[in-house]
Structure formats: structure tokens, C-alpha cells
Amino acid sequence: MAEPSKQEIDARAYQLWEQAGRPEGREAEFWHLAEQELRNEDKGSPIRTPDTL
Incomplete structure (x- = not known):
């Protein structure tokens, strides 16, 4: 899987913040x-x- 983009992280962070x-x-x-x-x-x-890997 490719690294998430800054825009993807921003969008998800905003969702979490609102929730x-x-x-x-x-x-x-x-x-x-x-x-x-x-x-x-x-x-x-x-x-x-490390405990869940």
C-alpha cells in the first residue's frame, strides 16, 4: 500500500476531530x-x- 497523502491524512484527521x-x-x-x-x-x-504484530 502506498503512503497516505497529506490530503488524505488531513481529511481523516478532520473527521476524527469532528467525531x-x-x-x-x-x-x-x-x-x-x-x-x-x-x-x-x-x-x-x-x-x-509491537505486542499486536
């Missing part, structure tokens, strides 16, 4: 979550850690 009630000051948190989610989209778990 969380648009909290202020947490943009970086949602950006990283969206990036990780998109990178792992083709795998079983949206959040992969």
Missing part, C-alpha cells in the same frame, strides 16, 4: 491518529503495537 466534538488544541493528536490509521488500513488492527 470527538472538535476539541481545541489537539490537532497534532488527531493528525497522528489519522496517519497511523491510514497506514494500517490494510491490516486487521487500526492501531498496531
